[in-house]
Amino acid sequence: xxxxxxxxxxxxxxxxxxxxxxxxxxxxxxxxxxxxxxxxxxxxxxxxxxxxxxxxxxxxxxxxxxxxxxxxxxxxxxxxxxxxxxxxxxxxxxxxxxxxxxxxxxxxxxxxxxxxxxxxxxxxxxxxxxxxxxxxxxxxxxxxxxxxxxxxxxxxxxxxxxxxxxxxxxxxxxxxxxxxxxxxxxxxxxxxxxxxxxxxxxxxxxxxxxxxxxxxxxxxxxxxxxxxxxxxxxxxxxxxxxxxxxxxxxxxxxxxxxxxxxxxxxxxxxxxxxxxxxxxxxxxxxxxxxxxxxxxxxxxxxxxxxxxxxxxxxxxxxxxxxxxxxxxxxxxxxxxxxxxxxxxxxxxxxxxxxxxxxxxxxxxxxxxxxxxxxxxxxxxxxxxxxxxxxxxxxxxxxxxxxxxxxxxxxxxxxxxx
Numbered sequence: 001x002x003x004x005x006x007x008x009x010x011x012x013x014x015x016x017x018x019x020x021x022x023x024x025x026x027x028x029x030x031x032x033x034x035x036x037x038x039x040x041x042x043x044x045x046x047x048x049x050x051x052x053x054x055x056x057x058x059x060x061x062x063x064x065x066x067x068x069x070x071x072x073x074x075x076x077x078x079x080x081x082x083x084x085x086x087x088x089x090x091x092x093x094x095x096x097x098x099x100x101x102x103x104x105x106x107x108x109x110x111x112x113x114x115x116x117x118x119x120x121x122x123x124x125x126x127x128x129x130x131x132x133x134x135x136x137x138x139x140x141x142x143x144x145x146x147x148x149x150x151x152x153x154x155x156x157x158x159x160x161x162x163x164x165x166x167x168x169x170x171x172x173x174x175x176x177x178x179x180x181x182x183x184x185x186x187x188x189x190x191x192x193x194x195x196x197x198x199x200x201x202x203x204x205x206x207x208x209x210x211x212x213x214x215x216x217x218x219x220x221x222x223x224x225x226x227x228x229x230x231x232x233x234x235x236x237x238x239x240x241x242x243x244x245x246x247x248x249x250x251x252x253x254x255x256x257x258x259x260x261x262x263x264x265x266x267x268x269x270x271x272x273x274x275x276x277x278x279x280x281x282x283x284x285x286x287x288x289x290x291x292x293x294x295x296x297x298x299x300x301x302x303x304x305x306x307x308x309x310x311x312x313x314x315x316x317x318x319x320x321x322x323x324x325x326x327x328x329x330x331x332x333x334x335x336x337x338x339x340x341x342x343x344x345x346x347x348x349x350x351x352x353x354x355x356x357x358x359x360x361x362x363x364x365x366x367x368x369x370x371x372x373x374x375x376x377x378x379x380x381x382x383x384x385x386x387x388x389x390x391x392x393x394x395x396x397x398x399x400x401x402x403x404x405x406x407x408x409x410x411x412x413x414x415x416x417x
Contacts, residue, residue: 025078025080025131025132025133025357025358025359025360025361025404025406026131026359026361026364026384026386026406027285027287027318027320027340027342027361028131028287028289028315028318028344028345028359029131029132029133029157029357029359030130030131030265030287031043031108031128031129031130031131032322032340032364032366032384032386033045033057033322033366034053034056034057034110034126034128035050035051035052035053035054035056035057035070035072035110035112035128035412036051036053036072036074036110036368036380036381036382036410036411036412037050037051037053037326037336037368037370037380037382037412038050038051038053038054038057038324039074039366039368039382039384039408039410040324040336040337040338040366040367040368040369040380040381040382040383041281041322041324041325041326041336041337041338041366041368042322042323042324042338042339042340042364042365042366043057043283043285043320043322043324043338043340043364043366044269044281044282044283044322044323044324044338044340045057045058045061045269045281045283045324046058046223046235046236046237046267046268046269046281046283047225047233047234047235047269047270047271047281047283048061048233048235048269048271048279048281048324048326049061049062049064049065049225050065050326051065051068051070051112051412051414052065052068052069052070052112052113052114052124052126052414053070053072053110053112053126053128054112054126055112055124055125055126055163055165055167055177055179055221056126056128056161056163057237058177058223058224058225058235058236058237058269059163059165059166059167059177059178059179059221059222059223059237060167060175060176060177060223060224060225060235060237061167061175061177061223061225061235062114062122062124062165062167062177063116063120063121063122063167063168063169063175063177064167064175064225065114066114066116066122066416067114067115067116067416067417068112068113068114068414068415068416068417069112069113069114069414069415069417070110070111070112070113070412070413070414071109071110071111071412071413071414072109072110072111072380072410072411072412072413072414073107073108073109073110073410073411073412074107074108074109074110074382074408074409074410075105075106075107075108075408075409075410076105076106076107076108076406076407076408077104077105077106077406077407077408078101078106078134078386078404078405078406079101079104079404079405079406080100080101080135080358080402080403080404081097081098081099081100081101081402081403081404082097082098082100082137082140082355082358082400082401082402082403083096083097083098083401083402083403084096084098084140084147084399084400084401085399085401086399093140093142093146093147094147094399098137098139098140099137099138099139100135100136100137100154100355100358101136102136102137102138102152102154103134103136103156106134108129108408108410109129110126110127110128110129110412111126111127111128112124112125112126112127112414113125113126114165115417120168120169121166121167121168121169122165122166122167122168123164123165123166123167124164124165124167125162125163125164125165126161126162126163126165126179127160127161127162127163128160128161128163129158129159129160129161130159130160130161130183130262131159132156132157132158132159133155133156133157133356133357133359134154134155134156134157134158135153135154135155135355135356135357135358136152136153136154136156137152137153137154137191137355138152140153140191140355141153141191145194146191146194147194148191148192148193148194148195148355149191149192149193149194149195149196149208150191150193151190151191151209152190152191153190153191153192153356154189154190154191154356155187155188155189155190155356155357156186156187156188156212157185157186157187157260157357158185158186158187159183159184159185159262160183160184160185161181161182161183162181162182162183162184163179163180163181163182163221164179164180164182165177165178165179165180166178167223173226173227173228174224174225174226174227175224175225175226176222176223176224176225177222177223177224177225178220178221178222178223179220179221179223180218180220181218181219181220181221181239181242182216182218183216183217183218183219183242183244183262184214184215184216185214185215185216185244185260185262186212186213186214186215187212187213187215187247187250187260188210188211188212188213189207189208189209189210189250189253189356190208190209191208191209192207192208192209192253193207193208193209195207195208195253195305196208196252200304200305201252201253201304201305201306202252202257202304202305202306202307202310203251203252203257203306204252205252206248206249206250206251206252206253206258206306207250207252207253207305207306208253210249210250211249213247213248213249213250215244215245215246215247215260216244216245217242217243217244217245217261217262218242218243219239219240219241219242219243219262220239220240221237221238221239221240222237222238222239223235223236223237223238224236224237230273231272231273232270232271232272232273233270233271234268234269234270234271235268235269235270235271236266236267236268236269237266237267237268238264238265238266239264239265239266240264241261241262241263241264241291241292242261242262243261244259244260244261244262246258246259246260247259247260250306251306252305252306253305253306254294254305254306254310254312255293255294255297255305255306255307255308255309255310255311255312256293256294256308256309256310257306257307257308258306259292259293259294260292260294260295261292261294262292263287263288263289263291263292263295264288264291265285265286265287265288266285266286267283267284267285267286268283268284269281269282269283269284270282277327277328277329278325278326278327278328279325279326279327280323280324280325281322281323281324281325281326282321282322282323282324283320283321283322284319284320284321284322285319285320285322285342286317286318286319286320287317287318287319287320288317289315289316289317289318289345290315290316290317291317292312293309293310293312294310294312294313295312295313295315296312296313296314296315296316297309297310297311297312297313297314298311298312298314298349298350299311299312299313299314299350299352299353299354299397300314300349300350300396300397311353312353313346313350313353313354313357314346314347314349314350314353314354315345315346315350315359316345316346316347317345318342318343318344318345319342319343320340320341320342321340321341321342322338322339322340323338323339323340324336324337324338324339324366325337325338331372332371332372333369333370333371333372334369334370334372335368335369336366336367336368336369336370336382337366337367337368338364338365338366339363339364339365339366340363340364340366341362341363341364342362343362344359344360344361344362344389344391345359346358346359346360346391346402348391348392348393348394348395348397349393349394349395349396349397350397351391351392351393351397351400351401351402352393352396352397352400354391354400354402355400355402358391358402358403358404359404360389360390360391360402360403360404361386361387361389361404361405361406362387362389363386363387363389364384364385364386364387365384365385365387366382366383366384366385367382367383368380368381368382368383369381375415376415376416377413377414377415378412378413378414378415379411379412379413380411380412380413380414381409381410381411381412382408382409382410382411382412383407383408383409383410384406384407384408385405385406385407386404386405386406386407387405388403388404388405389403389404389405390402390403390404391403
């Protein structure tokens with residue numbers, strides 16, 4: 001069961017934008033990175049904190065960034081399409097390609113604040129979109145009936161994290177940190193009428209076309225950051241499963257009567273100062289999607305949607321390698337770049353329901369830069385391209401095929417206080 005809490009005012013101020021803006025997909029449905037500086041390095045930042053969004057990656061890094069405020073926003077454009085290919089014996093709707101881009105561009109804002117309590121401890125808060133998923137097929141269903149139902153087909157999932165963080169240096173070379181992740185998410189589904197009955201669902205009437213439902217919950221993220229030498233730092237981080245209240249309006253769709261917890265994830269990282277001006281950072285992140293029944297359960301099991309062990313999207317766990325660099329070209333300009341790769345989470349036997357959630361991206365290329373302005377504040381930009389990837393259905397979901405690529409362009413402004 002989840003835990004309900006009153007969302008703070010700062011969350012409400014950005015929830016409206018995040019609820020639409022964080023919808024998309026990168027590493028599964030998690031963002032490829034958090035904070036525009038880390039995003040410019042393919043998300044690598046476990047051992048290389050750079051701003052007050054560091055807690056989203058490793059809370060131990062906050063005590064190393066000092067007194068800071070950071071604001072930013074990404075324009076995110078995922079391009080997702082699906083193709084039905086059932087052969088000539090089937091009518092045209094079962095042999096055509098469909099665009100899921102009814103909603104095409106999303107705004108993803110972020111905010112970070114950090115305050116040094118003492119020279120060796122800090123308290124702060126990071127507010128960011130954890131991830132999401134959006135599809136909107138205008139023509140896959142028809143007005144009178146289709147593969148999934150009638151009318152527009154699609155889902156919209158978005159997740160907001162508010163992470164109050166405490167970080168402390170236990171000695172001059174090592175720091176620890178902990179964040180309380182206060183989570184808010186919202187979801188809606190349309191066009192699934194063919195599954196909204198007592199044959200397929202344990203709660204008919206609570207499968208589709210119910211408008212937005214919201215969910216709140218909590219979890220923890222822990223972190224360690226250590227300086228092994230003047231040139232080498234290492235870090236480690238672990239985020240517990242974020243336990244969310246149920247989507248009551250969709251208790252006939254998601255397993256465990258509408259449960260949609262956010263999976264645990266963890267990682268290790270190393271940052272090497274290759275030259276006085278150049279740092280190379282490498283992270284390995286693990287996301288345990290399979291441990292959340294509504295996400296990890298197979299969509300092919302003989303059970304009703306919404307039941308205690310009901311069908312899900314069949315996602316497997318994902319391990320992501322992120323490699324980034326930062327190079328101070330001069331005192332006023334820092335350049336960044338990075339690549340990341342991880343096997344996408346959708347098996348070829350699970351493509352039916354994943355027409356709604358084609359989180360198939362495997363590889364990202366990123367670029368970024370920060371200008372230090374005359375008043376010592378910083379202007380940061382970042383670009384990401386997620387390379388096109390497709391999955392062709394086999395076995396029980398043969399004929400259902402999905403593909404996606406994506407781009408984002410962001411800007412952030414921050415300063416030390």
